[in-house]
Amino acid sequence: MYGMIGKITATPGQRDALARLLLSGSADMPGCLSYVVSEDLKDPDALWVAEAWDSKDSHAASLKLPAVRDAIAKARPLIAGFDAAAELKPIGGIGLGGK
């Protein structure tokens, strides 16, 4: 498995709009086991995305999906910063069923 955890800082006041875009683009991504978008409780502009994929290739392929490309293009102007916290190898747990 392959995974990522990243913190995305929205431009002021745009966190909700950015979250909607991230969620809309991620509805149907082959090989995606987990994709959770969360609000940072302390930073009003920050979102965290924790992802798990069956392989790094599936993740790379997802970036070519029309819905994902479209969401990224629309999201870009709403992003003030992106901190890739970590590149990961998920090894187990709850919620890796891809639903």
Place this chain on the structure above:
Amino acid sequence: MYGMIGKITATPGQRDALARLLLSGSADMPGCLSYVVSEDLKDPDALWVAEAWDSKDSHAASLKLPAVRDAIAKARPLIAGFDAAAELKPIGGIGLGGK
């Protein structure tokens, strides 16, 4: 929903043992929607845990479960550091089904 993302640094050579403890203790936790344990691909001693719960209360209650308390007690000597990256409010995505 309530969530957390944390980076746990194991004592040298103990990452696998620590991961097994985290996973064994987390098998049956009421209200847990997602609990993913991952290896950091760049730091050989680091694990990341991304959690999502139906409520903060469910998370707090989990810390009183015998299996969780037992895992934490066994894990403590294997932990060199704990960086609570963020306290979160999950808002959606894939893999929040609790299975």
